[in-house]
Amino acid sequence: MATGRCLCGAVSYEVRGPMRDVLMCHCIECRRWHGHVSAYTAVARDDLVLVEQRGLRWFDSPDSDLNARRGFCAECGSSLFWEGAGRATISIAAGTLDAPTGLRTAGHWYVSQVGDYYELSDDGLPRRSRGSGSGSDSDITSLTQIPPSNPTGRVRSPHPVRPGPGEPTSQELLDAEREDRI
Numbered sequence: 269m270a271t272g273r274c275l276c277g278a279v280s281y282e283v284r285g286p287m288r289d290v291l292m293c294h295c296i297e298c299r300r301w302h303g304h305v306s307a308y309t310a311v312a313r314d315d316l317v318l319v320e321q322r323g324l325r326w327f328d329s330p331d332s333d334l335n336a337r338r339g340f341c342a343e344c345g346s347s348l349f350w351e352g353a354g355r356a357t358i359s360i361a362a363g364t365l366d367a368p369t370g371l372r373t374a375g376h377w378y379v380s381q382v383g384d385y386y387e388l389s390d391d392g393l394p395r396r397s398r399g400s401g402s403g404s405d406s407d408i409t410s411l412t413q414i415p416p417s418n419p420t421g422r423v424r425s426p427h428p429v430r431p432g433p434g435e436p437t438s439q440e441l442l443d444a445e446r447e448d449r450i
């Protein structure tokens with residue numbers, strides 16, 4: 269069972285189910301809120317158990333097409349959760365998890381909004397110019413896009429995983445998305 273908490277401990281939680289691998293989101297709202305890109309796993313809403321929530325507050329993300337709200341600790345300022353309205357899943361900032369997480373980074377979202385102060389070097393991971401699915405917002409809570417990590421916590425193959433023969437490269441994925449093929 270995974271556990272995690274904010275910096276001061278006024279918010280702590282347990283995860284009683286599988287966790288999706290981590291997606292990095294470069295959107296402007298994540299960057300403003302986290303201070304830089306976000307890194308989120310996602311779990312079924314019912315699998316997230318708040319052990320301590322005296323510090324937990326929610327803030328409605330201003331321009332989210334999914335009417336997302338963001339959970340943070342009012343005592344220490346840690347950013348912890350992202351939740352789209354009516355979704356069955358909730359995203360958890362991966363940096364708040366206790367190690368070992370057993371997770372790996374699986375892709376980059378919203379690369380169309382990458383900041384001008386850093387380079388997104390080619391790490392072989394899939395990229396989306398925006399989110400996934402409808403393309404209308406960051407689908408960082410989707411559990412169906414990427415299978416959850418191995419819950420046994422065994423060491424995974426080295427990463428980042430390069431596309432295999434016949435698999436689309438990141439650039440091809442981007443090109444496809446521009447043409448609305450994804």
Ligand SMILES: [Zn+2]
Pocket residue numbers: 274275276277278279323341342343344345346
């Ligand atoms: Zn705190």
Ligand SMILES: [Zn+2]
Pocket residue numbers: 293294295296297298299306378406
């Ligand atoms: Zn984002």
